[in-house]
Amino acid sequence: MQDTTRANRTSRIAGFHKKTPRERLDLVAAFADLSESEVAHLAEFGNLAPDLADRLIENVVGTMNVPVGIATNMRIDGEDVLIPMATEESSVVAAVCNAARQVYEDGFTTSVSGNLMIAQVQAVGVSDPHAARLRILEQREVLRALCDACDPVLVRLGGGLRDVEVRVLDSLSGPMVVTHLIVDTRDAMGANAVNTMAEAVAPHIAGWSGGRVYLRILSNLADRRLARAHAVWRTDAIGGPEVRDGIISAYHLAEADPYRAATHNKGIMNGIDAVVLATGNDTRAIEAGAHAYAARSGRYTSLTRYEVTASGDLSASIELPLAVGLVGGATKLHPTAQACLKILGATTAERLARIIAAVGLAQNFSALKALATTGIQKGHMALHAQNIAMMAGAVGEEIEAVARVLVEGHRVRLDVAQEVLAGIRRG
Ligand SMILES: CC(C)(COP(=O)([O-])OP(=O)([O-])OC[C@H]1O[C@@H](n2cnc3c(N)ncnc32)[C@H](O)[C@@H]1OP(=O)([O-])[O-])[C@@H](O)C(=O)NCCC(=O)NCCSC(=O)C[C@@](C)(O)CC(=O)[O-]
Ligand SMILES: NC(=O)C1=CN([C@@H]2O[C@H](COP(=O)(O)OP(=O)(O)OC[C@H]3O[C@@H](n4cnc5c(N)ncnc54)[C@H](OP(=O)(O)O)[C@@H]3O)[C@@H](O)[C@H]2O)C=CC1
Known part of the structure; x- marks a missing residue:
């Protein structure tokens, strides 16, 4: 039911963005009848300075503090790591500790497919799309020069344009020519870096294709930036063959059924998002990439796989796009993110992605084990x-x-x- 006492209040507040956080808070307090203690609570910025908060996003009035917990027992590629996790959900951190404890001696092994991001440039109204595709591909070196000129810092660090792909797509409005710029973004997540490149090459692509360019933006389906982790839980360390088989059966259900896969993958993202958030990375970009990857065959399915090894143990693996960075976005600016990165000891974006993949796998193992035995409750x-x-x-x-x-x-x-x-x- 509508709150009638609010009926005459207006949300049209010209210049709200030009006010200070405190001035905005006073306006909000009057609008929403906040009590003195509610105002005092919001005005308490905790460990994020008001000036910094006010620059990270717009129209700031306060901060939303989420606890950071540390997952213990993780050994990744032979190195022991403490994992900072920012989450509001109980048992998420404990679940990672618990999974890692049961595989501590062997730990997790990880790898990545690379640091490559994809930016898309959409051309429409192209009369000869297949020939246009070839005309664009012939300009690969010109595209490289245009893209690399956008970001000399990235090129100096060993990044820059690596490849060009052009796809002709059938769409509701006819054929579209979609150019993919494939860019090594090194230790950056890379959205801003590749978006700048896509915008720079757009007029050229319009010219070569003879069409009109609309969108110029990265793809969050970062399938050239996959992170992978695997681990073998010894059957006798996890409660015996019945537990192992229950976990495998839970995976088989997720593999076969999108209703279950959504929950299965939500559990994986409990761990992944928590580290992504703790390190100041973009949780929405990671979520979008993960779920698009889970549906890449045209059927939404599990991000993890479980099998039995030749010696009868439980072999588990995960693979998903993880476009995370150590620079850019809030990673370098947010002091909590900087401290969390230091705790992790991750000095490259690649290492961070590998750690996060291992956390996702650990999280999933614990959830499946609980579900297959005592129940989650x-x-x-x-x-x-x-x-x-x-x-x-x-x-x-x-x-x-x-x-x-x-x-x-x-x-x-x-x-x-x-x-x-x-x-x-x-x-
Ligand atoms: C909750 C536990 C860990 C209890 O597990 P347990 O076996 O009853 O606990 P324990 O007291 O025997 O301790 C075992 C180890 O767990 C860890 N541990 C134990 N307690 C704590 C604690 N308080 N704080 C930190 N760590 C804790 C710790 O590592 C400890 O070893 P120790 O340090 O003692 O040598 C277990 O039941 C578990 O892993 N459950 C899974 C929980 C889970 O997945 N939570 C996610 C939220 S539910 C959800 O959103 C996702 C879901 C489930 O729907 C996904 C899906 O459906 O797939
Ligand atoms: N769909 C999406 O996911 C979108 C996400 N975003 C947002 O974009 C942000 C991430 O963009 P991103 O490009 O990473 O951020 P930035 O543009 O802030 O940082 C990347 C830049 O940092 C410089 N740099 C310094 N050191 C390094 C290094 N070691 N490796 C790589 N680059 C380095 C580079 O050059 P230089 O110094 O010349 O800048 C590089 O271009 C996030 O906040 C995300 O939320 C934005 C749009 C869309």
Whole structure:
């Protein structure tokens, strides 16, 4: 139902963007009847300076703090790594620790396919699209010079245009000629870098194709920038063949059924997004790439695979696009991201992508193991019980006390938490 007390308030606020965060907050507080304590809470910027926050995005009034937890026990390519994870969801960090603990001696092995990003340039209204494709391909060296001139810093660092592909697509409005600029973006995620290149070559592509150029933008299906991780969980370390087979059966369902694959992949992204966010990278770009890759065959399916090794152990692998960077976006500017990158010890974008792939695999293993054995609620809800206790109003020592009763009684519910809390307070 509409809040009638708000009916006459206007969201048309000219020049809102020119005000300071505090001035904006006062306007918002008046609009939304925020209490003094709500205003004071929003005005508390925590460990992100208001000036920096106000430059990272627009119309800033505050920050949304998410906890950063550390996943332990991860050994990746023979090196022990502590993993900072930014997430609001309980049991996500514990799940990575738990999976990694069960494979600690052997650890995870990772690789990448490269650091190549794709930018697309769309030409329409081309009368001879197939010949236009060849005319553009003939200009490969001209395209290289145009692209590399956009970013001498990147070229100096060993990056720049690597290849050109041209596709003729059938579309609802007839054939389109789509040029792909394939660019090594080194330690940058590379969106801005390749978008600049796509815009620079667009007039030339219009000329060579004889068509009109509309879109000039990167593709988030970064399938030239795949990160891969695999690990072998010994069957006796994970509870025996029944557990192993339950995990494989869970994978088979995700492989066969998009309804399950969506949840299976959501679990993988629990881990991946948490490291992407902790390092100041773009979670939406990673999500878009992951799900597009999961649907690349035309059928949406699992990002991981599980098999049995010759010796009867559980072999698990993951492969997905991971366009993450160490420079660009918020990675270099956000002090928390910088500290998290230091904790990870990742000195190249490639290493960061490899670590993130391993985290995605660990996350998936734990979720499948829980699902195939005790069920997700036992571990997840046990940790979530503290949140429920706080929602019921528990503070300090009450939180642990209420959570314990909820878990022991297998009733992790708000109404039960309220009852238990009232009981504790009555003595
Ligand atoms: C929750 C656990 C880990 C309990 O697991 P457990 O075996 O009951 O725990 P434990 O007390 O025996 O401890 C085992 C290890 O787990 C870790 N661990 C244990 N507790 C903690 C903690 N508090 N904080 C940090 N780490 C913890 C820690 O490494 C510990 O080893 P230790 O350090 O003691 O040598 C397990 O049940 C689990 O891994 N569950 C999976 C949880 C999960 O996947 N959560 C994601 C949210 S649910 C979801 O969104 C996705 C989903 C499930 O739908 C995806 C899908 O369907 O595929
Ligand atoms: N669809 C999408 O995913 C889109 C995403 N974005 C956003 O784009 C941002 C990422 O773009 P990105 O191009 O990475 O960021 P930046 O343009 O901020 O940074 C990349 C630039 O940093 C310089 N640089 C310095 N050191 C290095 C190094 N070691 N390796 C590579 N480059 C280096 C390069 O040259 P120079 O110094 O000359 O700049 C390079 O072009 C993110 O914020 C993302 O959210 C934007 C549009 C669309």
